[in-house]
Amino acid sequence: MEMPAPNPQIIAQKARIVKRLRAALPEGAVIDAEAEVRAYECDALTAYSCPPLAVVLPGTTEDVAKALRICHEAGVPVVPRGAGTSLAGGALPTADSVILGVARMSQVLETDYDNRFIRVQTGRTNLSVTGAVEEAGFFYAPDPSSQLACAIAGNIAMNSGGAHCLKYGVTTNNLLGVTMVTMEGEVIEIGGAHMDAAGLDLLGLICGSEGQLGVVTEATLRILPKPEGARPVLVGFDSNEVAGQCVSDIIKAGLLPVAIEFMDRPCIRATEAFAKAGYPDCEALLIIEVEGSDAEIDAQLARIVEIAERHDPVEIRESGSAEESAKIWLGRKSAFGAMGQINDYMCLDGTIPVSALPHVLRRIGEMSKDYGLDVGNVFHAGDGNMHPLILFDANKPGDLEKCEAFGADILRLCVEVGGCLTGEHGVGIEKRDLMGHQYAPEDLEIQMAVKDVFDPGWLLNPAKVFPLAATGARREAAV
Template sequence: MSQISLPAPDAAVLARRNDIVRQLRKLAPEASLISDQEGRRAFETDALTAYHCLPLAVVLPTTTEEVSKILRFCHDNHVKVVPRGAGTSLCGGALPLEDALVLCLSRMTKVLEINTTDRIARVQAGITNIGITQAAAADGFFYAPDPSSQIACTVGGNVATNSGGAHCLKYGVTTNNVLGVRMVMMNGEVIDIGGDYLDAPGYDFLALIVGSEGQLGVVTEVTVRLLKSPEGARPMLLGFDSTVAAASCVGGIIAAGIIPVAIEFMDRPAIHVCEHFVAAGYPLDVEALLIVEVEGSEDEIDTLLDRIAEIARDYNPVTMHRSQSAEESAKIWKGRKAAFGAIGQLSDYICMDGVIPLSKLPKALDEVGWICRKYRFDVANIFHAGDGNLHPLILYNANDPMQLERVEQCGADILKLCVELGGCLTGEHGVGIEKRELMHIQFSDADLAQQMRVKQAFDPDWLLNPGKVFPLEGRSAQ
């Protein structure tokens, strides 16, 4: 994978772009259309900033009806479409093509319904993840999945990649908290999948849509499960003199039958960067840190933290510290949530997203370190330890083409390792373009062929989010 660099469009391409923009402006007059070069530049990349390409044009609808009109037009005129939320993708999932229209749902931010009796919220797909909880908080409810980018990422993007987050150890990821979607097919048809209840009739197409990365349709509305806010919650910091000891402690906690709300892992480089950035109170004399949070009544919290401390002593912690106040708890989580941005101040990086069985966590961390040393890169490990979702951040110089190629090889070796250990290529970031050529590592040719048949059933001309997910060689259609 190399940086996308295309020559200036010729007269025919410009004429087609102008014609498409002119017709779309008539079809959806209330939608914002961006066709000038500077305006399109804001959409040329996503959070995977080493790769960029100016799209044909950008359209920002505000209703499902507008999305339907736009997709029907694109279908009839064979125009490729790249759905986009906030552009926080870390695998190139929202990268455009020169001949593709970016369909950005960031203006579709309405809360359509809050129903605390049925414990659901129905929202437009462009609302931020944290916006759902903010809308339900006054009634004492919250939406559980909480990616680190929750103040920016949209629920539509969360559905596309089946996002997780720190507190998903107890409550599950997006697929466990979404009850229904309204989706527009490539031909403009609007369909409703799932509903306001746990067990919708018919085939479970909802499980197919969540995690499909905009390959099957454009989700415009989402019905999510709301949960009652806990009586209280408190994190505990456990510091260790080795990453192996910290990783082993994670397995010990889970094996004891305790499921905390979250178990987050940070190694020494991540600890120091985040502490300097936020002053969260992290210990600086340890090699690895676990943030373990439990919730419930005060008595329940104390009992659980006592038990976790007892388990942790078997792994010789350097330090154990319980949060003493709501303010301290907020600082601890602010440090964790700000980790990617904090490291971004120091260096370019790519963030891997492999998943491994918990029993293989110590071996995985040891091997990740060895792989990065082999390629001569520093690495910071920050991840959801409780469910084995690794996020090694490999530090490099994005302006050096030689480093860019080498860091991709390094990342590929880490993902291959995850598969070899019994895990998979992605937990919550998706496949996008980053992992598409590695899909053969995870799946057989027959597996991939069947997945592509599903794609083709929803999108026969392969117009939706082209160039993503499936290896370019051997595709059944283009």
């Protein structure tokens, strides 16, 4: 992936910039020792790495504002970073950039059960938001696979989803307000613990903006009462088409499971070999989970099983206990690890209209043969959010490039069938140069003009989201 040449003037001024940051921020908040800075050279898209100029780890919104003001004055690019779990290179540094990490900002600022919200600093991890409210019987709904590690800051930047977002929506549906610091160091409040916004709804714009518009330091999040219980059913099919049709029919029937997860044969096989969850050896497998009281669960599962039975399943396994539920989920939750045992893999993320599932899976299978790279599919079928895992060998020259070309073909296919380049991982650097496939030049121009408003110098999170070719003139004008 091409990256813009770093600004040599900035690099030459490193000592001065670090000194200014140190003078303004508490002790220990600025890191520039080479060995320590290395820990921030990449995120979870490990194929790409580059040590930043320095790393700043503030503890408060005020310190974030100070750091940004200094970088802004000095013309230093800033890469905001949550927990560094981006799969799209969303927090990849450039050599002339300062990493602004919110990892030390993990406090709960306010909980309000009557109005069902929690306000946190955005360095707090996703799971520990639920942790802060679960004794009172609440939870925070979006649940990315990385929820143990990923930060709310990154969830907001990428509009993250998760397996249970079919029912509860993704981050944007559970975010009520943010405190954001602009590149100029101005602190602005957007939204809050109430419905709707007066004037332009900037909250929807900020959510998913991948650190292009500002650094979100505090967030007001909707919390929900924990359901009484949950129970999955596993259904195996001899055909991807039929499994896809079953998903469609469940949704059409007006049922709203919390999750409908889909695994195809390559993924089932890899998972079985690794986790031994006792999955049937079939073409496609659905895990459908419903929530509620025991009576509600029984009623919903009965209707789901009835629909599944009309589609000639090879197996229907309804969970009868907490252990059986855990076993049904075990394979799904081990899928990424299982694929990783076989080889290196790249995890893609695109969305498609649900009805296009069979066609897209068939085409991915054909491309897999053409490229000579195996691929397993595991994804959130209910909302058409695909996660193809392409296997490759990082030590084999040319394999990464082949894998990337294959991935780009899959994402182009998603767009062709009426879908989108990204469901929850964001564009980052990974899909930056595919944006032209999704958007006409005038559409991209409007997005970039909106960035101009918030970050006229184009200093925030450089080289992400927008194709380098399209942003070149802007970056040069800003220097």
